[in-house]
Amino acid sequence: MSRTSANLPFTLLIAVIVVAAGAMPALSGTSFELSRYLTNAIGQLAAFAVLAISLDLIWGYLGILSLGHGLFFAIGGYVMAMYLLKHSFVVTGTVPDFLQFMGWKEFPFYWAGFDVFPYAFAVAVAVTLLISGIFGYVSFRSRVGGVYFAIITQALVYVAMLLMFRNDTGFGGNNGMTGFSVLFGWPMGTSGMITALAVASLLALALVLVACRRLVGSRFGALMLATRDDETRxxxxxxxxxxxxxxxxxxxxxxxxxxxxxxVPQVGIINPRVLSPELSLEIAVWVAIGGRGHLVGAVIGALLVNAVKFWLSSAAPDIWPFILSGLIVLVVLVFPNGLMDLAKLRLTRPMGPRRMATELEEARP
Amino acid sequence: MSLTAILVDGLTVRFGSFRAIDDLSLAIDYGEVRAVIGPNGAGKTTLLDVISGITRPKQGRVLFDGGLDLTQASESAIARAGLRRKFQKPSVFEGLSVRRHIAIGADVGFRSRLDAPALEDRVSEVLETVGLTDQADRLAGELSHGQKQWLEIGMVLASDPKVLMLDEPVAGLTDEETERTAHLVRALVRPDRAIVVVEHDMDFVERIADRVTVLHEGRTLFEGSMDRVRADAAVVDVYLGR
Amino acid sequence: MTQKVPPLLLLGLLAGALLAPASPVRADSLDRAALVQELCGDAGAMGKAGATLVTTAAAGSAEDREWAAPLARAAIDRKLACDEAGAMLDEGGLDAVTRAPRAAAGTPRSPLLSLKNRPVFELADAAFALRGSPAVAQRTAALKTLERRPALIPEGLLEGAAAAESDAGLREQIDTLSQTAALNASDPAARIRAIGRVAENPSRRALTRISALTADPAYAANPDFRTAVDDATRRIERGIAIGDTLATLYNGLSFASILFMAAIGLAIIFGLMGVINLAQGELIMIGAYVTWLVQQGLRHAAPGLLDWYLVLAIPVAFLATAGIGIALETLLLRHLYKRPLMSLLATWAVSLFLVNIVRVVFGTQNMQFETPFYVSGGVPVIGDFIFTWNRMFAIAFAAVTLALTWLVVRKTPLGLNIRAVTQNRDMAACIGIPTRRVDMMAFGLGSGLAGLAGLALSPIYSVNPQMGQNFIIDSFMVVVLGGVGTIAGTVVAALGIGQINVLIEPLWGAVAAKVIVLLMIIAFLQWRPEGLFAVKGRRK
Structure with a gap:
């Protein structure tokens, strides 16, 4: 948490991220150059780590579990995809697949202006704030919390998924949106672009990490923990x-x-499957595995789980669900604070698993 | 400022068909320590719940300082008006240090309004009062039961409340800790402050209370000094059974 | 619900009612010799014979029809051999009148049907086939022939055929043709009667048929006819509206039944332990798969009982899923006491595991289920509303489950313990209730109920590894809406959500229905955050 003992891992992590971000472009052209696949994977992992931080902020520090965070991830992703498609269309004249698929002659009216990034960004922020604001206000006002909140957010993301699966919404429907060719005027898919996106993601991760760290270390952060521990108090x-x-x-x-x-620009596609309840649950698993209420833990959890998933999805895709469920069981039964427990155990004397679990019991239900 | 801190007027609270408080009226004055006693289910904690805005009554009103109707105000507004309460079950924030607790209690707001040294002074002063100076940097989750009780008392009195409600402050404490708590409560008495204590420990009540209200089945059974309470036949009936 | 008699009976009565007013000219007794003689006569005589055959097919006695049927066929195929002594049916060397074997008298001759007479004989042949042929396919073919010339069909034929018809599909086709024939009859009074009869069975098809008559010349010319058509249109429209309403309610009720069965276990467990079991949908899925396995087992071990697999699977599905639930509680959730969010994740891990293990073992395709007679077909009630037995099965099943659950919770020691622990776990533990054991049993009960839900929905919905997810969100909503751990709340919330879903679906689609239900629930929580039937109490 915000205590001094966590300072070292935090500094280390930031250092690793920043060094990685600096090294990637520096290595290009040398014999140490990372493959495009690896660079891209690192960039995607960084994006997932940011996502994990977002959930840790409310689950770990505020005690509110959202099983619908994929919704906000998807808002960002969809808006980015809209910008990319519209921008690519303006620059190259490529008509997006989904327009052709629907047999539409032109973009729906609400796509107007999406070729201008600042506008698209503003829309993403506005929509996110609108949905999270209204939903959060009505839920928190009626004091919906705990398991209730978790399943209502899950219903929210599920309903959003059903909505986006429809082809007539003008967001690509079932097939989603893909075929991005230009970003900020630069062609996509080049090694340079892949490296640039990965570096940008790493830097964003470092930035978010430092900002959240400052937040949770402040008086406001203490009030967040107080809310988590006893809101009525x-x-x-x-x-x-x-x-x-x-x-x-x-x-x-x-x-x-x-x-x-x-x-989205790194993976090159967005479709309604990012809104599936499974993805949103998986985010919670990253955070749980890394350790709730530890920003460093959330990041490491996201990186670790997704690295294994990337590797397995090519090596043995059928095994992944079983490994994931096994990991969850391990975390909830033996290491309730995730990897942070492992770190602690190294420093203390050995003990049996049952004892370990009770020792490590989370601070509050 | 009126003489009466809390005026309860025709209060009825129902949970389903059960009347936890039944047409209750009472007044608590500034400068006094008022003990509210009664058997389990008499409505003591429910009364505090209504005063602190957690439970909404079916009927009646509760006026603070002759003005603010507490039955219409939110919990946080009630607290900001100067009414603070210690809960029956020690309610502290397990993940925060003792020092943080007092700082949170002393100064309401997402950002601190007091400047750092002033806040620091206030925190030290309160820690001294409740005797937790040595524990200042420990996490609340690591404290003993008695220390948690005092920490919560410290947290609620850090803001200099006009009304201080203590729900069973000595439950589960050792005799020595009870003794210390009694001293603490008496030391908190001020002419511009009302202290309401809900407690089962009659010796403790006798030591701290100026007046005692006995609740039974949601109504006032008796009101007066502890001596007279002990002498009252109806009260003895209720407590000891016939 | 396992009887097939009511629908048959109903239709029989219906056909009887149709038959009664159309009492045809009854040929008291057929002069068989005269008929045969006419068949061997000139074109005019043969024409008369053809008409007699047609009348016989429509109104003759069963023996006469059986006797006359081969004659029509023989005349068409030129296999009737006319000789000095009358006529012989060629192949068997039988006398055409007596059907006794005899030798030919003189040189036989086979008369040729004229172009005018041929259709009459074909009509007669088809009419005989429709009433007398043993094979459904032949009767269907005969009906096709009759459909080509509706105006020639004698009154009474189709009604008679319908009354005797055993195949439901064909019977319906016969009825349709019978109405068409009557509507297009030449006698206006007969037409008006027919319009009235059509209106007695309102449906969209009947409406199409009647509204087509507004273009008929008689509609403009004959005021009685017009009044009859207009009245019939009104009656049919009203019938359709009633039917649609009933159909919506019925579908809503069956959906609500499934929701209730899916949610009741969830609600009991949530009320007791504060745990939302994300694997509940997968327990439903397992219940359906166990049902399928029982079906396969019976197919091999006792094919005679195959039809009863839905009933025989009840204890198996319950015990299998209850076992999984108990294992889940003992191995996982017991150790996560008072950590509801971690329990949520743990149950999700189980759900992930179950979906994937089923996927690996059975594959992702939909499972094939037999349709026993007691869940197939249905009774058309009014308009386009059909009281289908598969939905009735789900509704009745849910009703029985509700009654049993209520009995268990209200009248058994286990139920008493469950209620005690739900209300105050610590106090219950203090007075000696083994709370952990109660948790385990209740979890088994809740999981078993999910398994039964899987069984009940297998005749209606497709069964595959992903099926659980289709119900789980809706059943969560039922629990949220109904409030924690109340049976009454679960029933009311399931009915509400089920009905709202089916009410909205036809208007704006299934997705909009889900969106609106979710928004309504969020709005509802503003008003009653604890759900419909929550018990209020002091903060603990």
Missing amino acids: LRTLGYETLRLKLIVWCLSALIAMLAGMLY
């Missing part, structure tokens, strides 16, 4: 916990949106 001390939760919730949604914007 804090409220009866005179604090408007509704406003506090709403601020953090919207901030978290914005970070998830940012992750989506970083992710």
Whole structure:
């Protein structure tokens, strides 16, 4: 958490990220140059790490589990895809596949202006704030929390998925959107672009990490933890916990949106499957494995789980679900604080698994 | 400022068909320590819940300082008006240090309004009062039960409340800790502050209370000094059974 | 619900009612010799014979029809051999009148049907085939022949055929043709009667048929006819509206039944332990797969009982899923006491595991289920509303489950313990209730109920490894709406969500229905955050 003992891992992690970001372009052309695949993978992992931070912020520090964070990730991703398609169309004249598929002559009216990135970005922020703000306000106002909140957010992302699966919404429907060719005037798919995107994602990760670190270390961060531990207690001390939760919730949604914007140009496609409840649950698993309430843990969890997933998805795709479920069981039963427990165990005397689990019991239900 | 800190007027609270508080009226004055006692289910904690805005009554009102109707105000607004409460079950933030607790209690707001040295002074002062100076940097989750009780008391009194509600402050404490708590409560008495204590420990109540209200089945059974309470036949009936 | 009699009976009565007013000219007794003689006569005589054959097919006694049927066929095929002594049916050397064997008298001659007479004989032949042929295919073919000349069909033929018809599909076709024939009859009174009869069975098809008559010259010319058509249109439209409403309610009720079965286990477990079991959908799926396995087992071990697999699978599905639930509780959730969010993740891991293990073992395709007679077909009630037995099965199943669950929770020691632990776990533990054991049993009960839900929906929905996800979100919504751990809340919420879903679906589509249900639930939580039937109490 915000105590000094966590300073070293945090500094180390930031250093690794920044060095990686600096080294990647420096190595190009040398014999140490990373393959395009690896560079791209690192960039995607960084985007997932940002996503994990967004969830850790509200789950680890505020005690609110969202099983619908894929929704905000998808908002960022879809808006980015819209920008890329419209921009590519303006520059190269390529008509997007989904327009041809639907037999539409031109973009729907709400695509107007999406070739201008600042506008697209503003729309992404506005939509994210609107949805997270309204949903957060009505939920927190009626004091919906815990498991209720988790399953309602899951329903939210599920419904959004059904909506986006429809082909007549003008967002690519079932097939989603792909075929991005130009980003900020530069052709996509080149080694340079791949490296640039990976570096940008790493830098964004470092930035988000430092910013969130400052937030949770502040008085505001202490109030977040207080809300998590006993909200009624804090409220009866005179604090408007509704406003506090709403601020953090919207901030978290914005970070998830940012992750989506970083992710889509690197993976080259967006479709409604990012809205499946499974992805949103997986985010929670990254955070749980890394350790809730530890920003470093969330990042490492996201990197580790996704690295294994990347590797397995080519080596043995059928095994992945079984490994994932095994990991979850391991984490919830033996290491309730995820990798952070492993780190702690090294320093203390050995003990049996049952004892370990009770020792490591999370601070509060 | 009126003389009466809390005026409860015709209050009824129902949970389903059960009347937790039944047409209750009472007044608590500034400068006094008022103990509210009664058997389990008499409505003591529910009364505090209504005063602190957690439970909304079916009927009646609760006026603070002759003005603000607490039954219409939010929990946080009530707290900001100067009414603070310690809960029955020690409610502290396990992930925060003792020092943070007092700072959060002393100064309401997402950003601190007091300047750093002033806040620091206030925190040290309160830590001294509740005797937790040595524990200042420990996490609340690591404290003993008694220390948690005092930490919560420290947290609620750090803001200089006008009304201080203590729900079973000595439950689960050792005799020595109870003794210390009694001293602490008496030391908190001020002419512009009302202290309401809900407690089962009669000796403790006798030591701290100026007046005692006995609740039974959501109504006032008796009101007066502890001596008279002990002498009252109806109260003895309720407590000891017939 | 396992009887097939009511629909048959109903249709029989219906056909009887149709038959009664159309009492045809009954040929008291057929003069067989005269008929044969006419068949061997000139074209005019043969024409009369053809008409007699047609009348016989429509209104003759069963013996006469059986006797006359070969004659029509023989005349068409030129296999009737006319000789001095009358006529012989060629092949068997039988006398055409007596059907006794005899030798030919003189040189036989086979008369040729004239162009005018041929259709009459073909009509007669088809009419005999429709009423007397043992094979459905032949009767269907005969009906096709009759359909070509609706105006020639004698009154009473189709009604008689319909009454005797055993195949439901063909019977419906006969009825349709019978109405068409009557509607196009030459006698206006007969037409008006026919219009009235069509209106008695309102449906969209009937409406099309009647509204086509507004273009008929008689509509403009004959005021009685017009009144009859207009009245019939109104009656049919009203019938369709009623039918549609009933159909919506019925579909909503069956969807609600499935939702209830999926959600009741969830609600009991949630109320008791504060755990939302994300694997509940997969337990439903397992229930359906166990049902399928029971079906396959019966197919090999006892094919005679195959039809009863849905009933025989009830204990198997319940016990199998209850076993999985108990294992889940003992191995995982017991160790996550008071950590509901971690429990949520743990149950998701289980759901992930179950989906993928089923996928590996059975593949991703839909499983094939037999349709036993008690869940096939249905009774047309009014308009286009058909009271289908597969949905009735789900509804009845849910009703029985509701009753049993209520009994278990209200009247058994286990139920008492469950209620005690739900209300106050610590207090229950203090008075000696083994709370962990209660947790385990309740989890088994809840999981078993999910398995039964899987069984009940297998005749209606497709069964595949992903099926659980189609129900789980909706059943969560039922639990959220109904409130924690109340049976009544679950019933009401399931009915509400089921009906709202089917009400909205035809208007704006299934996706909009889900969106609107979710928005309504979020709005509802503003008003009652604890759900419909939550018990209020003091903060603990």
